[in-house]
Amino acid sequence: MDKPRVDELTGRETMGHDFDGIEELNNPMPRWWLISFYLLIIWGIGYTIAYPAWPMLSGATAGFLGYSTRGEVVADIQAHEDANAALVQELNAVELASFDPQSDLHRYAVARGSSVFRAQCSQCHGSGAAGGIGYPNLLDNDWLWGGDLESIAFSIRHGIRNDTDGDARWSEMPAFGEILEPEEIVTLAEFIPQLPDADMESPGGVLYIDNCSACHGDAGLGDRDQGAPNLADAIWLYGGDHDSLMETITNARFGVMPAWGQRLAEEDVRAVAAYVHALGGGE
C-alpha cells in the first residue's frame, strides 16, 4: 500500500490505492455509522446463536431460544381452537331441529362443516357435493333417508350399510334377476319411468305391485324409513335410462357409507350436517 497522498483537485486524501492511474478519494463514514455497523455485526452473531440459523448436514442449528416456525403454527392453531372452544360447546349443545339458520353459530357450523366435507366427504360425494353415479347428489331436494338436519346428522353419524355401527341405516333390494324372468324385467324397466301416473292394470303395473310396491310404495314415491328411492321423480342414483334400470333391477345396487360418528368428533358431525343441509336441498 502506498502512502496516502492528497489529491490536488479536491484537496482530499486518497485511499492510497492506485488502479492503472485511477485513485480513490477517501470519503470516511461518520462515526455513528461505523458504530452501528459493528453493533449490527455483533447483533447478527448473537441472532444466529439465539435463533435457528446455521445449515448442518441434516437440518440446521436450533438456536438456544428454541424458536421454530412450526411451533408457532402449532401455537396459532391452538389459539384458534381455544378461541372457538365456546362455539364448539354451543354447537354440541344446540337442538338440531330448531337450529336457527341466521345465527352466527349456524354460520360457524357451515364454515367448519365445509372444510370437514372437503377433507372427508368429497372423495365420494364430490368437492361440489354433486355426487355421481352411485354416490348421492347432496345438492338436490331428493333424500333417501330424510333431508332434515337431524336425519342428515343421523346418516352421517351412523353411516349406511356398514358393519361397524349397529344403528347404521340399512336396507337391501333383492337382485330380481334371480326372482323374475328376463322378459318380466324388461316389462318392469319399461313401466317404471311412467310412474307415478302409470296404468297399474297393465302387465308392468301388476308386476310392480307384486314385487316393488312393498318398499317403493304403490305410486312409486319411495319410503324414507327404509331408504327406498322415489321412482317417480327426476332423480336417479344409478341412472334412469332403460339399460341402467335393467341393470339395477337385475342385480340390485346400493352403496355403503362409513359411520362417521366413530371417526369424527361430534361437533364435526353436526357441522357437516349443517353444511350439507345448507347446500340447497335441506328440508
Add this chain to the structure above:
Amino acid sequence: MSDATDNLYAAREPIFPKRVYGKFRNLKWAVMIVTLGIYYLTPWIRWDRGPNLPDQAVLVDLAGRRFYFFWIEIWPHEFYFVAGLLIMAGLGLFLFTSALGRVWCGYTCPQTVWTDLFILVERWIEGDRNARIKLHRANWSFRKARLRLTKWVVWALIAVATGGAWVFYFADAPTLAGQFLTLSAPSVAWATVATLTATTFVLGGFLREQVCIYMCPWPRIQGAMMDDDTLTVAYRDWRGEPRGKKSDPNAADCVDCNACVAVCPTGVNIREGQQLACITCALCIDACDDIMGKLGRERGLIDYLAISDTEREKAGEKPTPAWRHILRPRTLTYTAIWASIGLAMTYALFIRPDIEMTVAPVRNPTHVVLSDGAVRNTYELRLRNKHGEPRQFGVHLNGDLAMRVSLEGTPYGTVEVPANETLKLRVYVTASAASDVSQMDEEPIRFWVEDNANGERAYKDTIFNGTGRLQ
C-alpha cells in the same frame, strides 16, 4: 498507523445554527405550525357516521381493515385509492423538485420540521449560537448538566407527544388516551409510542443533518429531478467575489461575514455552490439579506436562482421571470399527470356505488336437477353494507317468470346485512321443468338488489346454466 485509524471514520462536526429573521424564516415558522398542528390535532376531529361506525374523522382501522377519511371510507378492495394517493405524493415531489428544488426537504419534511422545533428548544434553553458553542466546549459543570438535562427532558416530552399522536391515527383517540392514562393500553400501542419516541428524540436531537446526508435516499434521487431552469438557493458569485471587507475597494459585495454558514442547519457553505447537504431551507437568504440591508447593498446576493440565468446575469441582462422557470414543459407534464390521477380518483370516488355486490355463479356443479325435473343454479352473492346501520336488501331477478329466486336459510326474499360488513349469501335460481330456460345451455340473467328502506338499487349480470338439451 494513527493515520489509518483517523481515516476510518469522520467525526461529526457539531453544528450550532444561529437565530435568523426574515421572510423565509417566517414562512418556515408558519409551515411548522400548520404541519405540526395537522399532525397533532387531526386524530381528535370527530365525524358522525352512524351508530356502528367509528366517529373519528381520520382513522386507519387495521384490525377492521377500514380507512376512514372524513366522508370517505376505503375498504381493502379499494386500496387503489391509497396507491393513487401515494403515486400523487411521488409525482408531487417530482413537480416541486423540478420547479423549486428541494422545497420539500427545506420546509415540510418531518425531519426538517422536528429538527427545527428541537433547535428552537435548544436555543431557548441554552442560548443562541455563541452561547451554545461555549457550552459545548465547556467542561462538565452543574450548570452545563442542568441545561443539558432540561433540554433533553423537553425534547423527550416532544418526542413522547409525537409518538403518542401517531398511534391515535390507528385507534379511537379519546379511548386510547384514557387507556394510556389508566395504564391499560395495548402493548403494541406502548411499543409503538416507545419506538417513535426514541426515533424522534435521536433523529431530531442528535442525528439531525446526518439523516439528510447519510440516511435519506431522496437527496440522491433529486439530482435527476432538477435541471438548469430549477429555482434553487444559490450564491451570485459574480456579484460576491472576490470577497473582502466593506472598506476594501477591490472587494465585491460579499464581506465574508459567514452569516450564511452560521445559520445553516446542515452546516453548508452555500458559496461553494449546489451540494448534497443543502436542503434549500433558504435561511441563508434571510441571513445574507439582513447583512446586505445593513451595509446598504442590494439584497439577493444569496437568492432563489436558476443556473440558466447565471450567464445572463453575468452579462448584465435581466434574469428570466420566475414564472417562466416554473411554467415549463417539464413541470406542466408533471402537473398534468398529477392532476389526471387526482381527477380520475375523484371521479372514481363519486361514482362509487352505494350498494356493492358481487355475484359468483357456483360452477361445481353448474346446475342441479331437482326431483320434479326443475333446474337450479346456485350463486354466491356478496353484499356490502358501507353504512353505519344494518340494511335490509331484497334480491330479485328480472325477466323470465319461469325462474324463481330463493335465499339460503330464509323463506323470505330479503336479507339483513349488518352495518359495515360484507355478507356472503347463497342464492338459488330455479327454472321450472317445463320452461325453455331449464333446457338451454346458458341464458343471461340479471340480479337486482334493492335497499328496502330507500329504494336504492344495484344490479349484476350473470349466466344461468340449463341442462343443454335444447340448443
